[in-house]
Amino acid sequence: MAERNADLTAFNTLALPARAHCLVRPTTLDELEQVLAGHDPQEPIHVIGEGSNLVIEDDLPGLTVVLALDGMMKVRETSEHVWVAAGAGVHWDDLVAWTVEQGWQGLENLSLIPGTAGAAPYQNIGAYGVELAQVLEQVTVMELATGTVSHFSAENCDFGYRDSRFKSRDKGRYVITGIELKLNRQPHCNISYGPLKQHFAGQDADAVTAAAVRKQVIAIRQSKLPDPAVLANAGSFFKNPVVDVQKAESLKAAYPQLVSYPQQDGVKLAAGWLIEAAGWKGKRLGPVGMHSEQALVLVNHGGATSADVLALAAAVRADVWQRFGVQLEQEPVVLP
Ligand SMILES: Cc1cc2nc3c(=O)[nH]c(=O)nc-3n(C[C@H](O)[C@H](O)[C@H](O)COP(=O)(O)OP(=O)(O)OC[C@H]3O[C@@H](n4cnc5c(N)ncnc54)[C@H](O)[C@@H]3O)c2cc1C
Known part of the structure; x- marks a missing residue:
């Protein structure tokens, strides 16, 4: 299961050449727990998602964990809201696309941000007037040193602009294994960001759906940002x-x-x-x-x-x- 001296070039979107001394890709929580239990506590652990927010400066000593925890599901609902859970390894935009297809509102402004669901709370991803903190219900984590699982509500994540407790006071302490989000059943789309406001100006309020906002956000991003697969x-x-x-x-x-x-x-x-x-x-x-x-x-x-x-x-x-x-x-x- 562990890969020695693994090439990380394809694991970071800057395509920097580096190697991981030992790379593991657990697909279940049990596998992750076993990996952590068998790990020499003197050696460092690095957690990476899709490497879209990394500068890998040098080869990574110790253990490198790339989480492959899958799954997206609705966990509960009311007439107004729906709560969805996703495994840390889920590709972020797959989660956005799925929720928007269901007609649920909340993630559309965060369309096409590269990376995994598990990394999203790490820097409180944000775009076009919306941050993850606004829709996050809770984060599930496993403590690297002990394997203990805990849940943090959004209020306990110390979210700030591109910041969270996982990036600051608890840096290197936890691996995020899953997230739960609270979305709206009714459209309450945020189109305050200039280019979105301009696009929807003059359109009927009921034209401002999560699907329409997602489509527009994707168009703006594709016109402005280089695709890491190309550059x-x-x-x-x-x-x-x-x-x-x-x-x-x-x-x-x-x-x-x-x-x-x-x-x-x-x-x-x-x-x-x-x-x-x-x-x-x-x-x-x-x-x-x-x-x-x-x-x-x-x-x-x-x-x-x-x-x-x-x-x-x-x-x-x-x-x-x-x-x-x-x-x-x-x-x-x-x-x-
Ligand atoms: C073209 C492009 C556009 C982007 N646009 C935006 C944008 O609009 N808004 C925005 O906020 N960001 C943006 N980003 C940055 C990036 O997409 C996000 O930061 C994303 O959340 C990183 O996810 P990742 O899985 O690639 O994480 P990685 O880059 O692999 O890791 C980033 C950090 O998160 C930690 N981490 C990753 N997974 C976990 C986990 N499961 N548990 C604990 N720690 C973990 C890593 O240790 C590392 O410190 C963009 C990046 C690119 C390449």
Whole structure:
């Protein structure tokens, strides 16, 4: 069952070459429990999904777990809501497609985000005005050190912008084995995001179905984002930085075109705008570059190593800091 010295190139969408000392792909909770029980506690454990938010910097020592826990099902319902459960290994967009086909509303804005259901809570995936936290009921986890299974309600996951307890205070402590979501039976679609609002402007309210929103989100994503199967990338390489109001105002005075969104705790700036304004859109450094259509996406044009990726990221970060005095934080997780 365990694969030694496994090639991870196909396990990360940046297509970085690296190897796992020992790779396992448990298909059941029992298998996962056995793997963890037989594991040397002195050795590290890495959990990966589809590798769409990773920079694998070097070969992974110890144990690498790729969860293949399948299954999606309705667990209960009322006249207003339906609760669905999915195994951690389910491909995220299969879950979105299935729920939308059933006529359930809640996941349509999160259509076509790469990765697994199990990774979705890790960084609280979000897109087009919706975050997973808004629809998540609970997360089921197994503690790596003990094999103990627990459930965390959404309130106990410390969700923030691209953040959760699994990425912060409990980093490396749990493997997420499944998620449960609470969806609506009636359409309450969120079309507040500009391009969605424009698309549906003037249409009847009953035209705004989950299926129609999903279709539009897919069209927008396909027009903007490079497909990792064609051009290796890990999506947005930096988070949108949040600065205080004073800083945002002084930047706005100097750069009136700056794209920004007011938040409760300050002002969120569009990292893609900052990177493009610093001249990095479409620019290459060796085999890597910032995408020519979407400056926030770092792409591997072929043959890149993690050193190439991290060198470009550092150069972009330093330049944005020097020009705008804004710190960019990397979104993809660096392993090991
Ligand atoms: C083209 C493209 C577009 C993207 N667009 C978006 C977007 O719109 N919004 C967004 O939020 N993200 C986006 N992403 C990022 C990515 O799709 C998400 O972060 C996704 O949830 C990662 O899933 P994964 O299975 O590939 O996780 P991986 O990349 O394999 O892992 C990411 C992190 O999650 C941890 N992890 C994975 N599975 C588990 C588990 N079962 N238990 C515990 N920890 C786990 C890993 O240890 C790692 O730290 C995009 C990526 C790409 C390539």
